[in-house]
Each structure stands twice: as structure tokens, then as C-alpha cells.
Amino acid sequence: MNKPKIKFTLLTGFLGSGKTTFLNTLLEQQKGKVNFVIENEFGSTSIDNALVKKNYNQLFELNNGCICCSLDTELIAVLEQMIMAENLPENLYIEASGVADAGMLASIFKREDIMKFFDLQSIIVIVDAENFEERVTEIPEITRQLVAADYIIINKEDMVQSSYISMIKRHISEINPFAKITSSKFGVIEKGFFDSTKNINEFNRLDFESRESKNGHGMKSIAIEVVNPFDKDKLYAALTVTMFLHYNQIYRIKGFAKIEGSDDIILVQSTGNKVSLTKHEYLEGEDPQPVLVFIGRNIERQGLERILRNLYSTVKY
Structure with a gap:
């Protein structure tokens, strides 16, 4: 009998943003379930583990490195230990170091051998x-974290004016138009914030300023x-x-594309340096349009x- 996959949530954000406080909120919501936590701190001494409330198993x-790079081997060893346990966790939460590249860390969970056992639910950035x-x-590193996120939480809203929160939301939307954004106080x-990501039709209506936008952060x-x-393999x-x-x-x-020999619209997205093409089960009334969005510097x-023209002769610009 196949064991159910372990649901995995990645939590990241720069130093002092309030990741551990929000992790406690997530663990409180999942109290009563079998929850495992991986804490990653860049220094050799762990502080956050003492701050995580005991709503985990x-x-x-x-420590002493970032699990998206220097500690990736140790992470794999921990995951192997986890899947060998007699009682598998229902949820795994990773609180990454403040300088972690969230996309590269998430891409570890896109490896075929890892995907057999772990199901990446979302990347949350504080x-x-x-x-x-x-x-x-x-x-x-902050920009990389924001671009990789599915959900972005602007913490400490009580410390600034509401107009400033609105400005931050606009700036973040320019950096990552795909993420669902909210603000919080003490995490x-x-x-219901995590019940769904952005609606497909909302994605299709995104204002890219004539399909190209550049913000003040470069x-x-x-x-x-x-x-x-497209030919799927070539794409x-x-x-x-x-x-x-x-x-x-x-x-x-990230975006949607048509594939030769199929009527389906597929979801195209990159996680770290890994690319995935998956059939997307969209809701009734959603109408995904074929468009690919590239986000980056320079x-x-x-x-x-x-790049796209080499794949076929006609691309509508």
C-alpha cells in the first residue's frame, strides 16, 4: 500500500520579518495533526527552535549554513530519515534562513525521487x-524570495501607516504579479487566506503596462x-x-501554453532552476489565455x- 505524500510548506523571509511568529500561527491551526518542523539558521547557534511553540511532533x-545550497545534502538526509519513519508526518514546515533562495530550496522538492514522498503545498514569504x-x-535575496512566493504576508502592519502598507502591496505586486498578498499583525x-491562489482570470487581467513593466527595484x-x-518536449x-x-x-x-496534439491549456512555471509543465485543473468559468511571463533583472x-521563435515560426507579440 502506497503511503500518502507528506504535505510540505516552505516559510521564508528576510531576517527579523517574523517567520517564527507566523510559523507558530500555522502550527496552532494544524494542532492535533502530526506536524514536523525543520528549522534552518545561517549561524552555528540555534535561537528560533526555542521560540517555536510545542505544536509539533x-x-x-x-544550522551554520543555508539549506538551499551548503546544507542541501544534510536536508536530503533528514528527508530520507523522515520518510523511513513508521508514522509519517501529515505536514512538514520548513522555516528557512533569512537569506535562503526560496526557489532553489523548493526546487529540491521538485526532484523526482523527492516528489514521490513530498507534496509542495505553497511557498509563503513574510x-x-x-x-x-x-x-x-x-x-x-529578498527579491528572489518574493518572486518565488505563492503567498506574501506583510507583517508588522501596526508599526506603519495603512497608506504605506498599500504602497508596499503595489511594489510587491510589480515584483511578483502572481502571489496572493495580505498584511498582518503578529502573524x-x-x-481563508490560503484557501486558493489568484484566480486564473485575475492573472489574465494583470496590467503589464502594454505587456512589459519595470519597477523601481530593477x-x-x-x-x-x-x-x-508548442511541442511539449521542445518547450x-x-x-x-x-x-x-x-x-x-x-x-x-509562469503562464499558460497550448501543446500540440491536445486541447488542454497547460500551466508552465519555474521553481528555482527547474521547469514544470503540468495540466491545470481550472475552475468553471475560468478562461486561461496562452501567455508566458518572464520576471527578472536585465x-x-x-x-x-x-527563444520562443526557435520553437515555432509564429508567435503573436
């Missing part, structure tokens, strides 16, 4: 409202309509090579169009 510590504007322009958010979003179907290969060669420029790819429409 087992806690693992990975933002410090007090320091966001100052830090996002100086610390590239408390409205009920990030650019370029959306390219792709009306003709996967081309985007995988693109992410591998240009990972320091292209932070994320990216240019002409180069991206060339």
Missing part, C-alpha cells in the same frame, strides 16, 4: 513592513502571448536550458522572443 535543526523599502533595493491573518516583467501550440528543453544559463537574470517563468523582450 518533531523538530529538526540545520515581509517586514518597517524595513521593506530600504532592504528590497539593497538585498537581492495573524484573515481566515525587476522587469515581460509577458509574451503564445497563440500557437520544456528550451525553458530548462534558459533557466540554467540565465538563472542570475531570469528569476521566474532581461530583454527581443532575447526571450528569439
Whole structure:
């Protein structure tokens, strides 16, 4: 009998944003279930483990490095230990270090051997409202975290004016137009926030300023309509090579595309440097339009169009 997959949630955000406080909120909501936690701190001494409330069954510590890079081998060892346990956890929460590359960490869970046992639910990023504007322009790790996120929580809303929260939301939406965003005080958010991500029709209505936008943080979003179907293998290969060669420029790819020999619209997205093409089960009334959005620094429409043009002769711009 196959064991059920372990539901995995990645929690990240820069130093001092309130990740541990929010982790306690998540654990309180899942109290009564079998919850495992992995705590990752960049230094050699663990502090956060003492702050996590005892609403978990087992806690693992990975210190003195970042689990998305220098500690990835240790992470794999912990995951192997976990899946060998007689009683599997229902939920796994990883609180990554403040400098973690959320996309690269999540891509570990996109490995075929890992996906057999773990089901990535979402990437949640906590933002410090007090320091966001100052830090996002100086610390590239924050931008990487934001671009990878499914949900973004602007914490410490009580420490700034409501108009400033609105401004932060606008800036974050420019960096990551796909994420669902809210604000919080002490990690408390409205009920039902995680019930769904952005509606597909909301994604299709995104204003990319004539399908190309660049914000004050140096990030650019370029959306390219792709009306003709792709060969699935060629599309996967081309985007995988693109992410591998240009990972320091292209932070994320997401969108919908048609595939030759099928009437389905598939979801195209990158996680770290891994690309996935999956059939998307959209809701009644949703109408996904074929468009690919590239987000990154110093990216240019002409180069991206060339990549797609090599896959077939006609691309609508």
C-alpha cells in the first residue's frame, strides 16, 4: 500500500520579518495533526527552535549554513530519515534562513525521487513592513524570495501607516504579479487566506503596462502571448536550458501554453532552476489565455522572443 505524500510548506523571509511568529500561527491551526518542523539558521547557534511553540511532533535543526545550497545534502538526509519513519508526518514546515533562495530550496522538492514522498503545498514569504523599502533595493535575496512566493504576508502592519502598507502591496505586486498578498499583525491573518491562489482570470487581467513593466527595484516583467501550440518536449528543453544559463537574470517563468496534439491549456512555471509543465485543473468559468511571463533583472523582450521563435515560426507579440 502506497503511503500518502507528506504535505510540505516552505516559510521564508528576510531576517527579523517574523517567520517564527507566523510559523507558530500555522502550527496552532494544524494542532492535533502530526506536524514536523525543520528549522534552518545561517549561524552555528540555534535561537528560533526555542521560540517555536510545542505544536509539533518533531523538530529538526540545520544550522551554520543555508539549506538551499551548503546544507542541501544534510536536508536530503533528514528527508530520507523522515520518510523511513513508521508514522509519517501529515505536514512538514520548513522555516528557512533569512537569506535562503526560496526557489532553489523548493526546487529540491521538485526532484523526482523527492516528489514521490513530498507534496509542495505553497511557498509563503513574510515581509517586514518597517524595513521593506530600504532592504528590497539593497538585498537581492529578498527579491528572489518574493518572486518565488505563492503567498506574501506583510507583517508588522501596526508599526506603519495603512497608506504605506498599500504602497508596499503595489511594489510587491510589480515584483511578483502572481502571489496572493495580505498584511498582518503578529502573524495573524484573515481566515481563508490560503484557501486558493489568484484566480486564473485575475492573472489574465494583470496590467503589464502594454505587456512589459519595470519597477523601481530593477525587476522587469515581460509577458509574451503564445497563440500557437508548442511541442511539449521542445518547450520544456528550451525553458530548462534558459533557466540554467540565465538563472542570475531570469528569476521566474509562469503562464499558460497550448501543446500540440491536445486541447488542454497547460500551466508552465519555474521553481528555482527547474521547469514544470503540468495540466491545470481550472475552475468553471475560468478562461486561461496562452501567455508566458518572464520576471527578472536585465532581461530583454527581443532575447526571450528569439527563444520562443526557435520553437515555432509564429508567435503573436
